[in-house]
Every structure is written in structure tokens, then in C-alpha cells.
Amino acid sequence: MRAFLAGVVVGIGTYVFRSLFIIALAKRRIPEAVLTALQFVAPAVLSALVVALLVDSDGNVAVGIPELAAFGAGGVVAYKTRSHVLTLFVGMGVFWLVRALV
Amino acid sequence: MSIDRVTVRRAVADALPLYVPAIPFALVIGLAITESGIGNLVGWSMSWLIFGGAAHLTLVTLLGSGVAWVAAVFAGLVVNARHLMYSAALAPTFQRQPAWFRRLGPYFLIDQAFALSTIEQDSEPEVFRTYFLTIGVTFWIMWLATTAVGLAVGPIVPEEWNLEFAIPILFLGLIVHGIDRAPKLVAALVGAGVSWLFAGLPNRSGLLVGALAGILAGTLAERRSR
Numbered sequence: 522m523r524a525f526l527a528g529v530v531v532g533i534g535t536y537v538f539r540s541l542f543i544i545a546l547a548k549r550r551i552p553e554a555v556l557t558a559l560q561f562v563a564p565a566v567l568s569a570l571v572v573a574l575l576v577d578s579d580g581n582v583a584v585g586i587p588e589l590a591a592f593g594a595g596g597v598v599a600y601k602t603r604s605h606v607l608t609l610f611v612g613m614g615v616f617w618l619v620r621a622l623v
Numbered sequence: 624m625s626i627d628r629v630t631v632r633r634a635v636a637d638a639l640p641l642y643v644p645a646i647p648f649a650l651v652i653g654l655a656i657t658e659s660g661i662g663n664l665v666g667w668s669m670s671w672l673i674f675g676g677a678a679h680l681t682l683v684t685l686l687g688s689g690v691a692w693v694a695a696v697f698a699g700l701v702v703n704a705r706h707l708m709y710s711a712a713l714a715p716t717f718q719r720q721p722a723w724f725r726r727l728g729p730y731f732l733i734d735q736a737f738a739l740s741t742i743e744q745d746s747e748p749e750v751f752r753t754y755f756l757t758i759g760v761t762f763w764i765m766w767l768a769t770t771a772v773g774l775a776v777g778p779i780v781p782e783e784w785n786l787e788f789a790i791p792i793l794f795l796g797l798i799v800h801g802i803d804r805a806p807k808l809v810a811a812l813v814g815a816g817v818s819w820l821f822a823g824l825p826n827r828s829g830l831l832v833g834a835l836a837g838i839l840a841g842t843l844a845e846r847r848s849r
Contacts, residue, residue, distance in 0.1 A: 565837025
């Protein structure tokens, strides 16, 4: 019961995080300066998230040659083709291949 | 109301490859639930209560390890605090949406839905709504199903495959799609660099520091370029 309650609290908190500005700013005029800053949320948060996903349990960023090669290949494919499927296949393919070689 | 089949099909086609690397993650959560001793139904219910993998795994693991209840809940909330920034970023787009969608939509605002929808922001409001909801519902159904499968079978995907590494690769691809101007590139590079510097902070809070630094850097770069 206590565990379920923990899920309810984190669930409600998460919904509040996700909805707060969407609902609070629904009818307000958003200042130009804020709109400018908001354009940078997606590249800034998502790239910070990529790094956070690579952090191991000791707080170190676990990136070697296979990871860098995969990021390079995946980035180029994403830029050229705009296809998620191809990005996934080429990125993981290069990762496995380079890991087997080095 | 007629359903915009073209947009639905496009959204499902965009969502499915992003779901593939979430599968081993869902299976790990299933395993973590069975090992935590909090009960399968309770642990699985967090899939729809929270609908977010990182916070879910954090909460289940901490509750199972005997940490104080308040500390476990706090850690789960810190992990999901980045969604505040997603909410702010999409607020202008949601202004053009009906009130019911402003209340329902945010429930589905997971990382993947955010990343895909920022690229879709300039679409007609109706197309955006259909796209966003299709992404959200597709992920929701898959997530509830695969976390349930994880309870029964545990991690069936071999760990040596490191399939979870596909998640950062796909996010990198989505970042690349979204960068159309130099200041956005600055925001992405500073966001990643600062997040790296603060990687040792607990509960992945280095992510928040990096994100804020990236937003600031992008804004300053934009000002300089004018």
C-alpha cells in the first residue's frame, strides 16, 4: 500500500511537471524573450539527456571508441536521411562492428 | 469526426523504431519489480501511474532497498523534473489546442513524444494533435504490455547486445533533425558538455544543470548573431 502510494505521488508529480506550463500559459501572451529561450529547450535538454544516459553507476560517463563511432555514423545518417529506422540500424550496426574489432 | 489516417500512420512509423530500444528497459523494470518485493501489481501499476521509465526504475529500486519512503519519492520526482522544461517548450504550441487536449496531452509527454513533437511543432493544430496522441497512445500500449512481460520473463534480450545504447543514438538523431541554426547547435553542445561535467551529481540532476546551461548559451548565441 505504501509502495502504491509512492507510485501515486510520483505519478501526480510527473503529471504536474508535464502539464504545468502548458496549462498555466494557455491564455497568456508569452514574452518574446521567453519564446526565444524556449526554442533552445529541445536541443539543450535532449543532448544533456544523451550524456545522462551514458553515465554509469559510479557517476562516470562510459564512452569508448565503439560509442563514438556509433554516434558519428548515426548522426550522419540522421542528418542525410531523416529516417529513425536507418539511424537505429546503422548506429547499432557500427557499434557492434567496432566493438568486435577493437 | 474523421480520422486523419495519413498522420496516424506516419506517427506510428515514427514511434515504432523509437520503441525498440525501450523494450530491454521495460524488461529490466519488470525484473526490478519482482526483485523489489513491493508486489507485481503495485510495481506494474506505476507504468500507467507515472508513465516514465527512469523514474519508475528509480522508485522501484529504492523502495525495494529499504530507503526511507520520502527519499524514494523525492528521487523519483527529481529524475522527472526535466519534464517541466518540456512543458515550457511546448506551451506556445499547446496554446493553439483545445482545453481538453491541454489537460490530456501532458500525460503522454515522455522524452520520445517530446523529441518527436518538437519537430512537428509547425504543423496545423489538428495534425499536431493527431500526431502527438498517436505517438503517446502507441508508446503507452507498448509500455504497459512490455513491463508486464518483463514481470514474467525478465530480461530476455541478451545483455551483451547493449540494446539500451540505441536510446542515446536515436535521441542524437532527433537532436540533429531539430538543429536548423547555429545557436541551436551551441545549445546542444553546451547542454551535453555541462551535463558531462556534472555527471556525478545524484539522481541524474547533472542533466538539469546541463540543460539550463544549454538553454542560456543558445539564447546568448542568438542575441549575438542578431
